[in-house]
Amino acid sequence: MPFYHHVLPNGLQILGETSPSARSVALGFFVRTGSRDETPEVAGVTHFLEHMVFKGTPRRSALDVNRDFDNIGAHYNAFTSEENTVFYAAILPEYLPAAVDILADILRPSLRQEDFDMEKNVIIEEIGMYEDQPMWSAYDAAKRRYFADHPLGNTILGTPDSIRRLTRDQMEAYFRRRYVGPGIIVAAAGNFDWPHLVALVEEKCGQWEAGNVGREQVRDTQGSGECEIVKREKVNQEHLFLISPAPGAESPLRHAADILALALGDDSGSRLYWALVDPGLADSADTSFHDYQGTGSFYTSFSCEPGRTQKDLDIVLKVLRDVQKNGITQEELQQAKSKTGSRVVRGSERPMGRMQAIGMSWTYLHQYRTVDDELQAFEAVTLKTIRELLDRYPLDRVSSLALGPVEALTLPGSRAATVRERS
Amino acid sequence: MPFYHHVLPNGLQILGETSPSARSVALGFFVRTGSRDETPEVAGVTHFLEHMVFKGTPRRSALDVNRDFDNIGAHYNAFTSEENTVFYAAILPEYLPAAVDILADILRPSLRQEDFDMEKNVIIEEIGMYEDQPMWSAYDAAKRRYFADHPLGNTILGTPDSIRRLTRDQMEAYFRRRYVGPGIIVAAAGNFDWPHLVALVEEKCGQWEAGNVGREQVRDTQGSGECEIVKREKVNQEHLFLISPAPGAESPLRHAADILALALGDDSGSRLYWALVDPGLADSADTSFHDYQGTGSFYTSFSCEPGRTQKDLDIVLKVLRDVQKNGITQEELQQAKSKTGSRVVRGSERPMGRMQAIGMSWTYLHQYRTVDDELQAFEAVTLKTIRELLDRYPLDRVSSLALGPVEALTLPGSRAATVRERS
Numbered sequence: 001m002p003f004y005h006h007v008l009p010n011g012l013q014i015l016g017e018t019s020p021s022a023r024s025v026a027l028g029f030f031v032r033t034g035s036r037d038e039t040p041e042v043a044g045v046t047h048f049l050e051h052m053v054f055k056g057t058p059r060r061s062a063l064d065v066n067r068d069f070d071n072i073g074a075h076y077n078a079f080t081s082e083e084n085t086v087f088y089a090a091i092l093p094e095y096l097p098a099a100v101d102i103l104a105d106i107l108r109p110s111l112r113q114e115d116f117d118m119e120k121n122v123i124i125e126e127i128g129m130y131e132d133q134p135m136w137s138a139y140d141a142a143k144r145r146y147f148a149d150h151p152l153g154n155t156i157l158g159t160p161d162s163i164r165r166l167t168r169d170q171m172e173a174y175f176r177r178r179y180v181g182p183g184i185i186v187a188a189a190g191n192f193d194w195p196h197l198v199a200l201v202e203e204k205c206g207q208w209e210a211g212n213v214g215r216e217q218v219r220d221t222q223g224s225g226e227c228e229i230v231k232r233e234k235v236n237q238e239h240l241f242l243i244s245p246a247p248g249a250e251s252p253l254r255h256a257a258d259i260l261a262l263a264l265g266d267d268s269g270s271r272l273y274w275a276l277v278d279p280g281l282a283d284s285a286d287t288s289f290h291d292y293q294g295t296g297s298f299y300t301s302f303s304c305e306p307g308r309t310q311k312d313l314d315i316v317l318k319v320l321r322d323v324q325k326n327g328i329t330q331e332e333l334q335q336a337k338s339k340t341g342s343r344v345v346r347g348s349e350r351p352m353g354r355m356q357a358i359g360m361s362w363t364y365l366h367q368y369r370t371v372d373d374e375l376q377a378f379e380a381v382t383l384k385t386i387r388e389l390l391d392r393y394p395l396d397r398v399s400s401l402a403l404g405p406v407e408a409l410t411l412p413g414s415r416a417a418t419v420r421e422r423s
Numbered sequence: 424m425p426f427y428h429h430v431l432p433n434g435l436q437i438l439g440e441t442s443p444s445a446r447s448v449a450l451g452f453f454v455r456t457g458s459r460d461e462t463p464e465v466a467g468v469t470h471f472l473e474h475m476v477f478k479g480t481p482r483r484s485a486l487d488v489n490r491d492f493d494n495i496g497a498h499y500n501a502f503t504s505e506e507n508t509v510f511y512a513a514i515l516p517e518y519l520p521a522a523v524d525i526l527a528d529i530l531r532p533s534l535r536q537e538d539f540d541m542e543k544n545v546i547i548e549e550i551g552m553y554e555d556q557p558m559w560s561a562y563d564a565a566k567r568r569y570f571a572d573h574p575l576g577n578t579i580l581g582t583p584d585s586i587r588r589l590t591r592d593q594m595e596a597y598f599r600r601r602y603v604g605p606g607i608i609v610a611a612a613g614n615f616d617w618p619h620l621v622a623l624v625e626e627k628c629g630q631w632e633a634g635n636v637g638r639e640q641v642r643d644t645q646g647s648g649e650c651e652i653v654k655r656e657k658v659n660q661e662h663l664f665l666i667s668p669a670p671g672a673e674s675p676l677r678h679a680a681d682i683l684a685l686a687l688g689d690d691s692g693s694r695l696y697w698a699l700v701d702p703g704l705a706d707s708a709d710t711s712f713h714d715y716q717g718t719g720s721f722y723t724s725f726s727c728e729p730g731r732t733q734k735d736l737d738i739v740l741k742v743l744r745d746v747q748k749n750g751i752t753q754e755e756l757q758q759a760k761s762k763t764g765s766r767v768v769r770g771s772e773r774p775m776g777r778m779q780a781i782g783m784s785w786t787y788l789h790q791y792r793t794v795d796d797e798l799q800a801f802e803a804v805t806l807k808t809i810r811e812l813l814d815r816y817p818l819d820r821v822s823s824l825a826l827g828p829v830e831a832l833t834l835p836g837s838r839a840a841t842v843r844e845r846s
Contacts, residue, residue, distance in 0.1 A: 021444040023768045023794070063701075070692030073761030075769060092765055269493030278486075338496030342515055345446045346498060350772045371446070 003358070003368045004194045010210040011182030014201050015358050015368075017189045019351065025190040026355035027099050028088035029107055030363055032185070033178040035154040036082045036292075037215060044158015045166060045174050047080040048123050052171065053087065054078070055115040057105050062115070065106055072098045082152050083293055084363065090352050093191045097200055104204035107179065116168045124164070127157045134235045134403055135303060141230055142241035142299075142401035148224040151217050152292055180211035187359035190351030218294040220248065223399045227413030230403040230420050237283060238309040238404035239301070242316065242412070245393045246289055246296035249364040253392070254291050255340075255377045256385040257298070261289040262336040263328045264319070264395075265300055269335065271319050271328075276302060282312050293364060298395065306405045317396070317412060324395045327386050340378045344371060426781070426791045427617045433633040434605030437624050438781050438791075440612045442774065448613035449778035450522050451511035452530055453786055455608075456601040459505045459574040459715075460638060467581015468589060468597050470503040471546050475594065476510065477501070478538040480528050485538070488529055495521045505575050506638075506716055507786065513775050516614045520623055527627035530602065539591045547587070550580045557658045557826055558726060564653055565664035565722075565824035571647040574640050575715055603634035610782035613774030641717040643671065646822045650836030653826040653843050660706060661732040661827035662724070665739065665835070668816045669712055669719035672787040676815070677714050678763075678800045679808040680721070684712040685759040686751045687742070687818075688723055692758065694742050694751075699725060705735050716787060721818065729828045740819070740835060747818045750809050763801040767794060 004016045034046055056062045069076050069089065076089035087107065091099045130136050140155055147153030158166075186201050222245045247253040265272040265287025276282035285302040300320070304312045328336075347353040348371045361369045400411045407419065427439040457469055479485045492499050492512065499512035510530065514522045553559050563578055570576030581589075609624050645668045670676040688695040688710025699705035708725040723743070727735045751759075770776040771794045784792045823834045830842065 022772065024765070024772065066692055070689075071758050071761060073758075073763070073765035075765060090765070090769055092761075092768060095761075266493075269489055335494050335496075338494060338515075338518075340496070342447070342496035342498060342513070345515060346513055346773070346775075349445065349447065349774070350769070352769075 001370070005368070006198050008181060008202060008206055010206065010208055011180070012201075012205055012208060013185045013362070014198055015185060015187040015362055016192070016194050016197055017354055017358050018192060018194060019190055019354070022190040022351050023093070024090055024351055025093055025096050025099075025188060025192045026088065026090045026351035027096065027103065027188045028086055028186070028355050028359050029103050030185040030187060030359045031085040031179055032083070032183045032213070032215075032363060033085055034081050034083040035156045036151040037178065038151075038154055040162075042166060042170050042174055043154060043162035044123070044156070045171055046085055047156050047158065048119070048163065048166065049171055049175055050078050050080045050085050051119050051123065052111055052116065053106050053109050055112070055119060056110055057108055058110060059105055065102065068098070068102050074099060080156055082154070082156065086359070088352070088355065096192055096197065100197070100200040100204055104201070108208070111168060111172050111175065113168050116171065120163060123157070124160050127160055127163070130157060134232065134237070134239045135301070138230070138239040138241050138401060138403035139299070139301070141228070141403065142243055142399070145226055145228050145401050146223040146243040146297065146399040147221065148226070150219070150221045152295065176209070177211070178213060180209045180213050182210065183213035184208075185359055185362055187355050187362070189354035189358060215293065220295045221245070222397060223297065225397065225399055225413055227400040227411035228402075228420065229407070229409055229411065230401065231405070231407055232403055233405050235404045237303045238306045238402060238406050239303045240309070240313060240400065240402045242300040242320070242398040242400045244298045244300070244395050244398045246298045247291065247389070247393065248295045249291040249293055251291075251296070253385070253389050254296070256381045256389045257289045257291070257296065257393075258340060259333065259336040259378065259381050260328065260386055260389060261287045261298060262339050263332040264323060266336075266339065271323065272300070272302070272316065275315050275319055276312060281308060281315070285316070309402065309406050310409055313409070313411070320395045320398070324390055327383060327390060330383065333381070333383060333386070337378055337381070341375055344374045344378070424793075428791070429621050431604060431625060431629055433629065433631055434603070435624075435628050435631060436608045436785070437621055438608060438610040438785055439615070439617050439620055440777055440781050441615060441617060442613055442777070445613040445774050446516070447513055447774055448516055448519050448522075448611055448615045449511065449513045449774035450519065450526065450611045451509055451609070451778050451782050452526050453608040453610060453782045454508040454510075454602055455506070455606045455636065455638075455786060456508055457504050457506040458577040458579045460601065461574075461577055463585075465589060465593050465597055466577060466585035467546070467579070468594055469508055470579050470581065471542070471586065471589065472594055472598060473501050473503045473508050474542050474546065475534055475539065476529050476532050478542060479533050479535070480531055481533060482528055488525065491521070491525050497522060503579055505577070505579065509782070511775070511778065519615055519620065523620070523623040523627055527624070531631070532598075534591060534595050534598065536591050539594065543586060546580070547583050550583055550586070553580060557655065557660070557662045558724070561653070561662040561664050561824060561826035562722070562724070564651070564826065565666055565822070568649050568651050568824050569646040569666040569720065569822040570644065571649070573642070573644045575718065599632070600634070601636060603632045603636050605633065606636035607631075608782055608785055610778050610785070612777035612781060638716065643718045644668070645820060646720065648820065648822055648836055650823040650834035651825075651843065652830070652832055652834065653824065654828070654830055655826060656828050658827045660726045661729045661825060661829050662726045663732070663736060663823065663825045665723040665743070665821040665823045667721045667723070667818050667821045669721045670714065670812070670816065671718045672714040672716055674714075674719070676808070676812050677719070679804045679812045680712045680714070680719065680816075681763060682756065682759040682801065682804050683751065683809055683812060684710045684721060685762050686755040687746060689759075689762065694746065695723070695725070695739065698738050698742055699735060704731060704738070708739070732825065732829050733832060736832070736834070743818045743821070747813055750806060750813060753806065756804070756806060756809065760801055760804070764798055767797045767801065
């Protein structure tokens with residue numbers, strides 16, 4: 001499948017992978033800005049801004065945005081992470097010009113005071129909804145604890161307080177600084193004509209500001225090594241997170257890290273699955289690998305009956321220490337490779353999957369990677385690579401957090417457990 | 424994309440659509456049996472049996488089933504509906520023989536007494552989990568109310584009582600009657616060799632029993648027209664379902680029904696969306712079209728603050744009556760067509776989507792339908808077709824059910840509201 005790349009004079013990059021056998025196109029605008037790029041005064045502004053992008057422009061009311069997407073039958077949405085804000089749509093090929101027109105237009109939002117004030121309540125409600133999900137709360141708090149003063153610990157949604165204090169002018173200043181040409185990649189995959197896409201994007205985005213856009217504190221971290229107990233009596237189950245260091249998105253060890261996470265804590269057929277879930281000792285148990293610019297981490301989590309927490313935690317630590325010491329088996333390596341192979345291939349079968357893959361690969365590596373490149377990188381992982389990974393990123397160097405009704409718990413971590421009470 | 428069909432001497436059918444550009448294969452075993460095929464004594468047996476299929480065979484323990492699927496990196500699962508039990512896996516092409524071997528093997532399960540007794544608790548817990556979801560509870564109760572003595576009103580999961588009373592022998596008798604050659608379709612889509620697939624399936628399934636398999640009471644219904652209030656104080660929001668008649672899966676009006684449901688109650692940009700969700704009067708509002716063998720129905724639902732229920736209900740009824748009287752607009756028709764076009768195409772881009780489509784089309788219509796056949800059928804719908812649909816299936820002939828804290832409500836329906844109290 002042919003790949004194309006073009007840079008506009010203002011620094012905006014356009015990527016495309018065409019596939020004549022596809023019957024749709026996926027189009028994404030990747031803005032390289034996320035919660036790690038926020039100062040404490042504007043915590044949550046990136047995610048709030050993502051919402052405001054759908055609230056209208058000089059040419060379109062919020063209602064028009066919705067209706068225009070619906071009229072072309074677009075499957076569209078957006079998401080905000082620690083490092084990226086991505087807006088995307090999947091459409092039939094004949095609607096590509098309309099989709100570029102809508103997405104490019106909404107990326108220059110009006111940010112009207114009235115909409116801003118209304119949307120504040122929506123964001124605060126959304127924060128409340130997430131806070132009601134104990135697993136998510138535990139994840140967010142554990143991430144903050146692990147990253148400590150590293151900006152990757154910033155919460156994506158912000159807090160009700162930070163959102164209440166945020167002004168429209170602060171958001172506009174953030175927007176002007178971050179939504180500039182050099183910080184934006186437009187990626188398309190599927191059935192489309194490349195010169196036509198370039199012409200469309202050039203017409204709609206060619207006049208966007210250039211400006212300087214950067215990212216501060218891109219540094220590795222091994223985590224704080226701290227532990228914390230957050231007591232919440234209203235929660236029925238106890239939720240635990242153990243976070244340990246891992247390679248970053250640019251590291252050649254990232255494929256090995258994916259494989260290790262699967263062998264350790266995939267939701268079926270992994271060490272933790274057999275140790276905790278299959279025998280019914282825990283409701284869930286999972287390890288996942290998150291890679292960021294400059295650093296990464298393994299998130300191991302489980303939830304269980306409060307009375308079982310210490311026993312389950314000891315089992316998890318035993319598993320982590322065993323893998324740290326002895327690695328995984330050849331059979332586990334092979335099974336994890338089958339899983340990654342299947343995921344890479346299935347993920348690539350839709351234009352949406354390829355669009356996301358080429359956009360992310362360009363964002364982090366400035367590289368085009370084919371499906372075969374990815375398959376080969378996973379295939380090349382050996383038990384020796386896994387050993388090298390474990391030596392550089394010790395699985396048992398964990399920061400930990402427990403959230404739920406349990407008050408006393410011996411958590412791993414270099415500092416004594418602190419207990420915060422939360423209703 | 425070439426399509427193939429083959430029938431084994433025992434009546435089992437094999438379907439295949441090959442796509443050389445695909446890099447994976449999706450394989451499904453469609454068993455034509457569901458909750459509508461159950462007698463009251465064995466309510467829930469179909470879904471319980473679906474679980475037991477994963478509990479092992481003479482050749483494999485439950486652990487082996489899990490491990491064998493994991494070893495080939497399969498993305499696998501199963502589901503049970505009113506009319507079908509479907510087991511499926513997506514794999515890389517080289518694992519097709521292994522996938523046929525595992526799926527064919529588990530479809531002849533041991534049904535061991537010990538596993539049966541253990542799994543009973545899992546099923547009863549699952550029923551409890553669903554009962555905790557008010558929208559699902561309301562849906563299930565409304566369906567029962569609408570279908571009254573029609574077997575499509577049978578609950579898929581059964582009740583804790585019916586599951587407790589069920590014996591292993593009853594399940595085995597049901598299995599022997601329903602899981603026979605003529606009731607099973609094996610469908611594959613993606614990158615595979617057709618003669619090889621036929622040989623594999625013939626080897627593994629050729630000796631399966633033939634037997635007679637049928638379905639009773641395949642008849643149309645316009646619904647009971649009854650209404651019911653289920654009071655549940657613990658639930659915060661009120662949940663309503665209005666069900667009206669619709670065409671069945673074999674009806675040439677089914678595409679018009681899909682379009683009408685989208686125009687009326689898609690989750691974005693529909694009549695109900697603009698009337699209730701956009702102005703913040705309801706948390707959600709939705710119309711969906713379900714087609715079954717011999718009949719169909721429109722499910723219109725919403726949830727809201729209890730105090731708003733009557734007002735919101737009146738708005739919904741006004742919308743339904745307006746559409747019944749005046750139909751939809753040309754613009755709404757066009758928007759719904761864009762949405763169905765986009766859905767059909769995106770749904771077809773993965774082997775998994777095509778496998779499900781060809782399996783279901785053969786199950787209901789004994790027909791192979793291409794993506795273009797479906798696109799053309801949607802494209803052919805006119806305002807006149809919508810009028811014909813409305814005349815034959817009146818939208819305002821509703822059966823209704825409300826679940827939540829509200830006690831008094833004027834519900835539409837030919838009989839007085841009955842109030843059941845539930846904790």
